[in-house]
Amino acid sequence: MLKKLKTITAIALAVGSVAANAATFAEKESLARLLHELDVITSLANQAESHSNPDSRIKFQYNLLRKDIARIGLGVKEHLDAPAVEPRQYEPLSGDYRR
DSSP states (O other): OHHHHHHHHHHHHHHHHHHHHHHHHHHHHHHHHHHHHHHHHHHHHHHHHHTSOTTOSSOBOHHHHHHHHHHHHHHHHHHHHOOOSSOOOOOOOOOOOBO
């Protein structure tokens, strides 16, 4: 009876470990996709800037947008490369792109 219990416990732990690894892989895969999408957004911002009117009274601050996108990407990359034990501190995003 004790041997059966040990076997069932070992199987449950193994299944839990595999499920946790699968979840970790799925998260990393999703974060890698997010990094790709941030690159696409940066390209779209560059394209929009190339079509902007330099004589507009109110200008969209593409440099601030790109800086925020880069900051988000850096946080994601750092998590993917080496998850920290301690939370990291980052500057707040600008979020204000009109001047």
